[in-house]
Amino acid sequence: MITLKESLKLPQEEIAEIRRELLREIEERREIGAYVEQLTDQEISQYMDGIPIAIKDNIQVNGWEVTGGSNILQGYIAPYNATVINKMLNNGLAPMGRTNMDEFAMGSSTESSFYGVTKNPHDFSRVPGGSSGGSAAAVAAGLAIAALGSDTGGSIRQPASFCGCVGMKPTYGKVSRYGLGAYSSSLDQIGPITQNVEDAAILYDILAGHDPKDSTSANIEHAKVSDCLNPDKKLTIAVIENYLAEASDDVREKMQEGIKALEKAGHKIIYKNFINSKYDIATYYVIATAEASANLSRYDGVRYGNRTSNESLKEMYLSSRSQGFGEEVKRRILLGTFVLSSGYYDAYYIKAQKARHFIKHQYEAIFEEADLIFTPVAPTAAFEFGSKKDPLEMYLSDIYTISLNLAGLPGISVPLGKNNQGLPIGGQLIAKAFYEQDLFDGAMSLERELALK
Numbered sequence: 001m002i003t004l005k006e007s008l009k010l011p012q013e014e015i016a017e018i019r020r021e022l023l024r025e026i027e028e029r030r031e032i033g034a035y036v037e038q039l040t041d042q043e044i045s046q047y048m049d050g051i052p053i054a055i056k057d058n059i060q061v062n063g064w065e066v067t068g069g070s071n072i073l074q075g076y077i078a079p080y081n082a083t084v085i086n087k088m089l090n091n092g093l094a095p096m097g098r099t100n101m102d103e104f105a106m107g108s109s110t111e112s113s114f115y116g117v118t119k120n121p122h123d124f125s126r127v128p129g130g131s132s133g134g135s136a137a138a139v140a141a142g143l144a145i146a147a148l149g150s151d152t153g154g155s156i157r158q159p160a161s162f163c164g165c166v167g168m169k170p171t172y173g174k175v176s177r178y179g180l181g182a183y184s185s186s187l188d189q190i191g192p193i194t195q196n197v198e199d200a201a202i203l204y205d206i207l208a209g210h211d212p213k214d215s216t217s218a219n220i221e222h223a224k225v226s227d228c229l230n231p232d233k234k235l236t237i238a239v240i241e242n243y244l245a246e247a248s249d250d251v252r253e254k255m256q257e258g259i260k261a262l263e264k265a266g267h268k269i270i271y272k273n274f275i276n277s278k279y280d281i282a283t284y285y286v287i288a289t290a291e292a293s294a295n296l297s298r299y300d301g302v303r304y305g306n307r308t309s310n311e312s313l314k315e316m317y318l319s320s321r322s323q324g325f326g327e328e329v330k331r332r333i334l335l336g337t338f339v340l341s342s343g344y345y346d347a348y349y350i351k352a353q354k355a356r357h358f359i360k361h362q363y364e365a366i367f368e369e370a371d372l373i374f375t376p377v378a379p380t381a382a383f384e385f386g387s388k389k390d391p392l393e394m395y396l397s398d399i400y401t402i403s404l405n406l407a408g409l410p411g412i413s414v415p416l417g418k419n420n421q422g423l424p425i426g427g428q429l430i431a432k433a434f435y436e437q438d439l440f441d442g443a444m445s446l447e448r449e450l451a452l453k
């Protein structure tokens, strides 16, 4: 598949031809389920001259259906473009098709989508990761040059790791959330899923920058990273020892190879530990569900979402939401409502906010000595469909990715190689807030060194 960098040099006729080829390929390989449904005429022909980029089904493209993978939004047409879509259009890129995702971005496997599952292109019996599983599968299967995903607790990085592509989550506030279906507003960020690190930097540069339409957007000038990529920069990189100890054998082995590659590239490796990281999951799931319960209250069949017909108003609210939402989304709304209820607010929500600060401080302490942190992306490679029936077990697959969102930091998932079952395994680099340049430089040196092996 042609890279984003290469496609930026092509004349418009060739781009249109690539788009046509991709559309043929997508139809032929519908079995993967990377895209949510048959592409509409509008999705096919509206933007023939822009470099086609696959879009997660929670990012609005004016006039296109957008559903967040949910039943409740079936038939909902986006009334405006998300800021990231306008930025793409201004830079010669264009949306192409909606990719599958866990309902309202809640999940780590893309199994909770209303549209059904997406298959991991490396092994059809396994999940592509989630929640941006469709975007990662599309890039990995050669069904997209690059894709947009959203990351609240790992939903870009973890599917990228499971599918063997690069996925990057920007510093909180770097990329506008205007036009992104909100899951947990203090954690959500849109970011690129690409075939390589340089493409991720190029797409990130296009997406990033201040947006007055998003009140949490950082009001600072965006310095382009893709123009200054320097894989020869020597950095100090901290490895989190207790994370390595907890990961599965194949992940640990690939991580060791990654550490060796980073050393060989001339970086200095130091070892650190995260104290009490076992509470990260609890902290995340209290905060994320609290925010989600508030954000999803708008889908009530009156303001947004499909309405059922009932005798009374109360019944209508109840049945619209009961029929519209899937099981995992309901679980999270209940959990979020519970932790915010007046009797439990201090015990759960306030406690989680304190824990969030503690996590942020731990990162700051490590970043006094290190430029980057290197960790696994997920504790295992891609798992089989239906293998995580207990929701808590599913939540554990986010153990290495969520703390970064809680601290607002940027992170990138880089393929480290495959295990002996042929499944990709990714490594994660984390940088200080707004130090995306270091992040991409380090990631590029890791990618280059591993390719030389």
Ligand code: GLN
Binding pocket: 105, 106, 107, 108, 130, 131, 150, 151, 152, 153, 154, 155, 156, 183, 288, 398
């Ligand atoms: N798997 C995590 C969750 O279910 C992260 C999802 C995400 O990043 N959108 O909340």
